[in-house]
Amino acid sequence: MTDSLQTLSTNGAAATDIDAAETSEWLEAVDAVVEHDGPDRARHILARAVQRAELAGSGPIASITTPYVNTIPAAREAKLPGDPAVERRLRSIIRWNAMAMVVRANKISSELGGHIASFQSLATLYEVGYNHFWHAASDAHGGDLVYFQGHSSPGNYARAYLEGRLTDEQLDGFRQEVSKPGGLSSYPHPWLMPEFWQFPTVSLGIGAITSIYQARFMKYLAARGMDQTDGRKVWAFIGDGEVDEPETLGSIGMAGREHLDNLIWVVNCNLQRLDGPVRGNGKIIQELESDFRGAGWNVIKVIWGSRWDPLLAEDHDGRLVKVMEECVDGEYQTFKSRDGAYVREHFFGRDPVLLERVSHMSDEEIWLLNRGGLDQQKVYAAYHEAVRHTGQPTVILAKTIKGYGMGVSGEGQMITHQAKKMTEDALLAFRDRFELPLSDEQVRAAEYYKPPDDSPEMQFLRERRAELGGSLPVRRGKAEPLEVPGLDAFKGQLESTGDREISTTMAFVRVLAALLRDKRIGRHVVPIVPDESRTFGMEGMFRQVGIYSPVGQLYQPQDSEQLMFYKEDKHGQILEEGITEAGSISSFIAAGSSYSAHGVPMIPFYIYYSMFGYQRVGDLVWAAADSRTRGFLLGGTAGRTTLNGEGLQHEDGHSHVLFSVVPNCRAYDPAFGYEVAVIIQAGLRRMVVEQEDVFYYITLMNENYHHPAMPEGAVDGILRGMYMLREGSVGRKKKAPRVQLLGSGTILNEVLAAAELLESDFGVAADVWSVTSFTELRRDGIEVERWNMLHPLEQPRRAYATEQLEGRGGPVIASTDYIRAFADQIRQWVPGRYRVLGTDGFGRSDFRQALRRFFEVDRYYVAVAALKELADEGTIDAARVKEAIDRYQLDAEAPMPTTV
Numbered sequence: 093m094t095d096s097l098q099t100l101s102t103n104g105a106a107a108t109d110i111d112a113a114e115t116s117e118w119l120e121a122v123d124a125v126v127e128h129d130g131p132d133r134a135r136h137i138l139a140r141a142v143q144r145a146e147l148a149g150s151g152p153i154a155s156i157t158t159p160y161v162n163t164i165p166a167a168r169e170a171k172l173p174g175d176p177a178v179e180r181r182l183r184s185i186i187r188w189n190a191m192a193m194v195v196r197a198n199k200i201s202s203e204l205g206g207h208i209a210s211f212q213s214l215a216t217l218y219e220v221g222y223n224h225f226w227h228a229a230s231d232a233h234g235g236d237l238v239y240f241q242g243h244s245s246p247g248n249y250a251r252a253y254l255e256g257r258l259t260d261e262q263l264d265g266f267r268q269e270v271s272k273p274g275g276l277s278s279y280p281h282p283w284l285m286p287e288f289w290q291f292p293t294v295s296l297g298i299g300a301i302t303s304i305y306q307a308r309f310m311k312y313l314a315a316r317g318m319d320q321t322d323g324r325k326v327w328a329f330i331g332d333g334e335v336d337e338p339e340t341l342g343s344i345g346m347a348g349r350e351h352l353d354n355l356i357w358v359v360n361c362n363l364q365r366l367d368g369p370v371r372g373n374g375k376i377i378q379e380l381e382s383d384f385r386g387a388g389w390n391v392i393k394v395i396w397g398s399r400w401d402p403l404l405a406e407d408h409d410g411r412l413v414k415v416m417e418e419c420v421d422g423e424y425q426t427f428k429s430r431d432g433a434y435v436r437e438h439f440f441g442r443d444p445v446l447l448e449r450v451s452h453m454s455d456e457e458i459w460l461l462n463r464g465g466l467d468q469q470k471v472y473a474a475y476h477e478a479v480r481h482t483g484q485p486t487v488i489l490a491k492t493i494k495g496y497g498m499g500v501s502g503e504g505q506m507i508t509h510q511a512k513k514m515t516e517d518a519l520l521a522f523r524d525r526f527e528l529p530l531s532d533e534q535v536r537a538a539e540y541y542k543p544p545d546d547s548p549e550m551q552f553l554r555e556r557r558a559e560l561g562g563s564l565p566v567r568r569g570k571a572e573p574l575e576v577p578g579l580d581a582f583k584g585q586l587e588s589t590g591d592r593e594i595s596t597t598m599a600f601v602r603v604l605a606a607l608l609r610d611k612r613i614g615r616h617v618v619p620i621v622p623d624e625s626r627t628f629g630m631e632g633m634f635r636q637v638g639i640y641s642p643v644g645q646l647y648q649p650q651d652s653e654q655l656m657f658y659k660e661d662k663h664g665q666i667l668e669e670g671i672t673e674a675g676s677i678s679s680f681i682a683a684g685s686s687y688s689a690h691g692v693p694m695i696p697f698y699i700y701y702s703m704f705g706y707q708r709v710g711d712l713v714w715a716a717a718d719s720r721t722r723g724f725l726l727g728g729t730a731g732r733t734t735l736n737g738e739g740l741q742h743e744d745g746h747s748h749v750l751f752s753v754v755p756n757c758r759a760y761d762p763a764f765g766y767e768v769a770v771i772i773q774a775g776l777r778r779m780v781v782e783q784e785d786v787f788y789y790i791t792l793m794n795e796n797y798h799h800p801a802m803p804e805g806a807v808d809g810i811l812r813g814m815y816m817l818r819e820g821s822v823g824r825k826k827k828a829p830r831v832q833l834l835g836s837g838t839i840l841n842e843v844l845a846a847a848e849l850l851e852s853d854f855g856v857a858a859d860v861w862s863v864t865s866f867t868e869l870r871r872d873g874i875e876v877e878r879w880n881m882l883h884p885l886e887q888p889r890r891a892y893a894t895e896q897l898e899g900r901g902g903p904v905i906a907s908t909d910y911i912r913a914f915a916d917q918i919r920q921w922v923p924g925r926y927r928v929l930g931t932d933g934f935g936r937s938d939f940r941q942a943l944r945r946f947f948e949v950d951r952y953y954v955a956v957a958a959l960k961e962l963a964d965e966g967t968i969d970a971a972r973v974k975e976a977i978d979r980y981q982l983d984a985e986a987p988m989p990t991t992v
């Protein structure tokens with residue numbers, strides 16, 4: 093709703109009123125009902141009246157926004173317990189130390205960066221949570237989970253410092269993790285501070301969506317009897333600028349629909365983002381109120397601080413609220429960068445009656461009229477209601493000031509986000525404003541301040557945290573290990589498929605089905621699908637383990653008479669996410685880090701169209717890696733020529749290259765069912781038993797073919813990245829030219845066929861290697877190379893790829909269903925000549941055979957590439973290559989696939 097409509101519907105004094113007396117009578121009648129029968133009765137009557145008018149054709153009247161004032165009236169506020177002055181002083185000290193650590197780092201050099209303004213706007217919102225609401229995990233409570241705004245980390249460090257968790261040296265090591273022992277990470281990164289941070293949030297929008305799916309996952313754990321999560325809350329702090337990210341608001345409908353009343357969001361509406369105002373010409377709080385209420389959330393607006401209460405109580409004619417609604421956020425920002433006289437003139441001065449109403453107040457008093465999100469009483473009241481609200485998630489829209497307390501160095505100023513320094517005057521003013529017991533000298537040096545242990549502030553701090561179970565944030569690194577099945581559990585996949593032709597996707601589904609049945613870990617498996625179960629042949633699991641739904645199934649499914657009907661169930665195990673890859677990977681993160689957040693190891697298997705994977709949700713993949721998520725990502729329908737009919741936007745020829753950049757991701761492109769089984773079994777062992785913080789990316793294909801039995805002794809090679817599948821020989825000719833052919837995924841079959849062609853048509857012996865992971869081979873290679881460089885006098889080590897290929901003889905040729913960069917990864921460690929074929933270019937539709945010829949990765953191109961290498965090394969005559977080109981009818985003048 094626009095602000096002008098807002099004014100119309102919420103303020104009877106609007107200009108379009110043609111009969112003010114009649115309007116007054118109606119309003120008085122409402123007042124009388126509220127007074128005699130209470131607000132609920134008033135709401136009932138008004139709802140009926142609105143419905144009557146709408147039925148009569150009035151058009152929409154009822155607004156989902158409310159007036160621009162606090163949702164909780166002053167009279168209904170729960171009162172902040174304890175001594176408010178002590179709490180304020182404690183917060184002031186934390187404000188100071190948070191600011192000081194950034195200022196000190198930037199005194200040395202501005203190279204390191206850091207933020208002051210964001211935490212200064214958030215301090216009250218955090219501290220009220222720390223002092224009164226957030227439980228640490230203890231015997232008495234499972235612990236709340238708090239997603240902190242990433243670039244406000246100095247505030248968290250400043251509190252941890254007072255709690256004795258961090259030292260002066262560590263604060264001075266902010267953003268210096270390499271050179272200072274115990275240095276502090278710029279933002280919340282579990283990878284860098286694994287005992288401290290739980291949730292990476294700084295890529296904007298990522299904390300938001302992952303917090304929703306975390307809350308949902310907690311309900312899932314409870315529904316399945318895996319954990320007792322009742323009473324635990326997920327809190328997420330989100331910037332008002334951050335709401336523009338599609339990941340931020342994109343899933344709020346799910347939270348409303350699933351009644352996630354364990355979720356509380358606090359949107360820090362400081363009205364500014366990095367460059368300027370969030371909604372200079374509008375009001376972010378009103379905009380968000382309608383978004384969230386429309387999505388089924390409980391909305392609590394915390395706009396005005398207690399000092400406004402008397403003025404609002406007197407506002408019987410609605411003039412003050414009218415001006416509050418008329419002013420846009422750009423003006424509200426400017427007000428707080430000026431002074432009381434400016435606010436008097438430009439805010440109250442919009443209405444002469446209001447100006448008169450504040451004439452008894454000094455400019456100083458007007459300046460002190462505070463904002464709700466900076467008022468501990470108002471914030472306490474909002475949190476108090478939020479934690480008690482049932483049936484809906486809650487969002488608190490808290491109005492604050494960016495750079496609060498920074499004065500001339502940034503308060504409410506456009507530049508405040510990036511301000512890392514404060515002038516001496518601003519530092520002194522900060523000290524005075526927050527009444528810090530620091531000398532001018534200490535202020536100039538930006539010294540940290542820790543009050544004596546027996547001071548009321550420190551006692552309060554300790555008592556409150558003791559009461560709430562200990563310090564926060566704290567990250568748990570391990571859970572009780574589970575026992576995982578051995579390889580024999582997947583016996584079916586280790587044997588030849590005989591006459592049957594299957595795809596690796598089918599092989600995977602069988603492995604997954606076996607795991608779901610497994611007594612030891614079956615319950616811990618979490619299948620996640622974004623509306624693609626039927627694509628992957630997983631619909632049998634609908635009935636077998638059920639699809640999770642918090643309400644069960646309220647309808648008789650259309651296919652209820654079938655064996656594999658669409659079964660929604662309160663205890664369902666499958667997370668059927670609908671069409672949201674971002675949501676699905678957020679569930680993957682929640683499940684895969686459950687060992688840490690809940691102490692309950694869960695094993696997610698998230699299967700999706702590989703093309704809609706990394707490139708769609710790359711930042712979430714990094715968040716998964718940073719979170720030390722453990723689990724399996726399955727890139728289904730992979731390979732640029734294997735998913736052949738779907739064309740350019742579906743056919744993935746590069747996801748492996750993208751995943752190769754993630755340091756703790758183990759990526760594999762298996763060709764056969766036994767490879768899939770071996771990789772998954774080893775992954776389970778590493779992640780669930782040994783509790784290594786890695787996750788797996790495995791591509792799966794939809795092409796059906798025969799799968800051989802697992803060769804003897806192949807397991808080690810499968811896991812390390814390559815093993816020999818077929819040894820070449822040409823009759824008794826010992827001296828035949830020889831080549832080494834590498835292949836992965838479905839293209840391995842083309843490579844095997846090429847070996848036959850080379851031997852039968854050209855008398856060339858070809859060894860064939862199944863390369864399950866070029867990425868793992870490279871990882872091994874760079875490690876070996878580095879070691880050799882740093883140990884020049886020792887016996888050099890050999891990369892695994894080198895070890896395997898060395899001495900086999902002949903040039904090496906690789907062909908895969910991915911771009912050349914994929915197989916090219918191992919070039920340095922391939923002894924001798926190395927030629928790589930790949931599917932560089934845009935995908936398109938046709939038969940697989942046609943596509944493989946088009947991209948020049950089929951058996952004929954492999955054979956020709958091998959012959960060309962033999963010719964180049966002088967083993968055979970170049971005429972043999974030409975002969976092969978003619979024989980296999982390759983079009984030598986066809987354009988490069990990348991250009992068409």
Ligand SMILES: Cc1ncc(C[n+]2csc(CCOP(=O)(O)OP(=O)(O)O)c2C)c(N)n1
Pocket residue numbers: 210213241243294295296297330331332333334335360362364365366370494509
């Ligand atoms: C995805 C992403 N884009 C850009 C940034 C850079 N960035 C960091 S904070 C910020 C402004 C945030 O504004 P807001 O969400 O309002 O937070 P505030 O600091 O005002 O509380 C930007 C653009 C980022 N961290 N992540």
Ligand SMILES: [Mg+2]
Pocket residue numbers: 331332333360361362363364365370494
């Ligand atoms: Mg902001």
